[in-house]
Amino acid sequence: MIRLTEISRVFHMGDQEVRALNDINLEIASGEYVSIMGPSGSGKSTLLNVVGLLDRPNSGSYELDGTNVTALSETEQARVRREKIGFVFQSFHLIPRLTAAENIELPLILEGVAPADRKTRVEATLDAFELRDRAHHRPAELSGGQRQRVAIARATILKPTALLADEPTGNLDHRTGAEVVALLEALHHAGTTLIVVTHDRELGARAHRHISMRDGEIVGDEK
Amino acid sequence: MNLRDTLSLSFMTVVSYRTRSLLIVLAMALGVAAVVVLTALGDGARNYVVGQFSSLGTNLIIVLPGRSETSGGIVSAALGQTPRDLTLEDARFVSQLPQVKRLAPLNVGVAELNAGGKLREVTVLGSTAELLPIRHMKLSKGSFLAHGSERSAQIVLGSELAHEFFPDGNVIGQRIRLGDSRFMVSGVLASQGESMGFNNDEIAIIPIDYAQELFNTSTLFRILVEARSRNAIEPAKAAIQHTLKLRHDGEDDVTVITQDAILATFDRILRALTLGVAGIAAISLAVAGILVMNVMLVAVAQRTAEIGLLKAIGAPSADIRHLFFAEAVWLSLAGGAIGFGLGHLGALLIRLAYPQLPAWPPVWASVAGVAIALITGILASLLPAARAARMDPVNALSGK
Numbered sequence: 044m045i046r047l048t049e050i051s052r053v054f055h056m057g058d059q060e061v062r063a064l065n066d067i068n069l070e071i072a073s074g075e076y077v078s079i080m081g082p083s084g085s086g087k088s089t090l091l092n093v094v095g096l097l098d099r100p101n102s103g104s105y106e107l108d109g110t111n112v113t114a115l116s117e118t119e120q121a122r123v124r125r126e127k128i129g130f131v132f133q134s135f136h137l138i139p140r141l142t143a144a145e146n147i148e149l150p151l152i153l154e155g156v157a158p159a160d161r162k163t164r165v166e167a168t169l170d171a172f173e174l175r176d177r178a179h180h181r182p183a184e185l186s187g188g189q190r191q192r193v194a195i196a197r198a199t200i201l202k203p204t205a206l207l208a209d210e211p212t213g214n215l216d217h218r219t220g221a222e223v224v225a226l227l228e229a230l231h232h233a234g235t236t237l238i239v240v241t242h243d244r245e246l247g248a249r250a251h252r253h254i255s256m257r258d259g260e261i262v263g264d265e266k
Numbered sequence: 267m268n269l270r271d272t273l274s275l276s277f278m279t280v281v282s283y284r285t286r287s288l289l290i291v292l293a294m295a296l297g298v299a300a301v302v303v304l305t306a307l308g309d310g311a312r313n314y315v316v317g318q319f320s321s322l323g324t325n326l327i328i329v330l331p332g333r334s335e336t337s338g339g340i341v342s343a344a345l346g347q348t349p350r351d352l353t354l355e356d357a358r359f360v361s362q363l364p365q366v367k368r369l370a371p372l373n374v375g376v377a378e379l380n381a382g383g384k385l386r387e388v389t390v391l392g393s394t395a396e397l398l399p400i401r402h403m404k405l406s407k408g409s410f411l412a413h414g415s416e417r418s419a420q421i422v423l424g425s426e427l428a429h430e431f432f433p434d435g436n437v438i439g440q441r442i443r444l445g446d447s448r449f450m451v452s453g454v455l456a457s458q459g460e461s462m463g464f465n466n467d468e469i470a471i472i473p474i475d476y477a478q479e480l481f482n483t484s485t486l487f488r489i490l491v492e493a494r495s496r497n498a499i500e501p502a503k504a505a506i507q508h509t510l511k512l513r514h515d516g517e518d519d520v521t522v523i524t525q526d527a528i529l530a531t532f533d534r535i536l537r538a539l540t541l542g543v544a545g546i547a548a549i550s551l552a553v554a555g556i557l558v559m560n561v562m563l564v565a566v567a568q569r570t571a572e573i574g575l576l577k578a579i580g581a582p583s584a585d586i587r588h589l590f591f592a593e594a595v596w597l598s599l600a601g602g603a604i605g606f607g608l609g610h611l612g613a614l615l616i617r618l619a620y621p622q623l624p625a626w627p628p629v630w631a632s633v634a635g636v637a638i639a640l641i642t643g644i645l646a647s648l649l650p651a652a653r654a655a656r657m658d659p660v661n662a663l664s665g666k
Contacts, residue, residue, distance in 0.1 A: 097659045098659075117583055122580065124580040150579050198579070
């Protein structure tokens, strides 16, 4: 359950004030499949970053699963991010020195899971995402679709309640993009809240709830 | 993230940036090695000098004629006082002192040595049988001057002289001519090489009476005195001064030097020198520390997106700070360890090249070198690590 109340985020560019989010009120129930669309600069990525606790709003409150997370300290927010939220990025953001398996293992290391336990969980995840034979390849040796699969595996290994995807197919061709979307939707079917930010109308239309944004405000919200 | 994972993750990072890590470790290692090698040299030089002085004798007191202080002026000139020379009689009185274990009067001169049709000028020492133990000399053949041998014409040759004049090795009992007198070779000194710029292998030693006759003098060049113990050195010095003052009509006209005093001075000077070079080498370590800081700052800038990602997947600032901090610790640790090894290898090579120089790195220098490497590396990583931890995740993810 995500509840945003009068959230505002203001950036200062020189002496100009940019209101990226302007008194946003939004409620997303657990297990929803939401797309956020809008032109560049409409505030949709900022909204995703606030929901993902990467960005702090200047005002307003944010309640996640019944907890007011705006009031948490930096360290506590990091823990919430780790345990409740998974990020999928357009440019994958894999660490180039680490193998696919090691990239997937990172959240477990941050969480402090014991090595033996880590190993079995990574193996299971590799199998689930059909990455077993790519486990010891570095990102440079993987195709775009495989990289995004590794990124999604990393985002979901700690079983987050919400998966936030920012243009997840933006760097992929049509066919692999469709595979990645199918994978995300499978995770949604398994119960994860899925929020997708995209320019792609086709991808946006697949969601069950469509939010449109312009100039930092929600201008459309239809199911 | 726990300590083990932090260390292993940062270790993997250090290994994967191979060139960068090697260069920085090299800089650190050279700094540490410089500290170790330079202090080894300094300390080796100190030990060498101290050893040279010790080889002159143990608990040695040297008495030489002449005043070492300014006094008198008009008064002493008006009273007609003149400094007296040291004589054998003086030496005999000194030898009676209870603090004195033994003594050897010494005369030095140059004379022409002539034997078997060969001729050369040699440095001649005139002394007694006691010279051998006092000066820690060793014989390779025959015997030294006999006790109470002042009237027998014995001569002891340095090893090189013996070899030059009697290459067949048949030297004991041979007759040779020194100046106008004839001597019989009674012994040959063991090869000792140079000590304090004085080549012991090219000297000849004859009884003191003969030397005084040869050089036509009744005075002594030095009296070498060995005190009974280290603690007896100062009382012996005072007693010698007192005795000789009485014998010289109350005139304080001899100088008494103890080996300890000279030794202590050299020891102090060379210790200061060692500290000085160690300090200079330590500066190179500080420079290496700044290099670590620079490289870590570049690393933070390079890995901005990665830092953003770590934050996005839930790494708190502390974890990120620890990761960069651990990276610097690994680099400094490797630099310190390799530098320690290199430094000791360098010292070993110096010892092999100059066997007479005991170039052992002092323990304090090795420890201090490695410790300074670690401390500077760690200090230098504080700023970059803090900068990484402070980064805004949204900007970092977009590489800004």
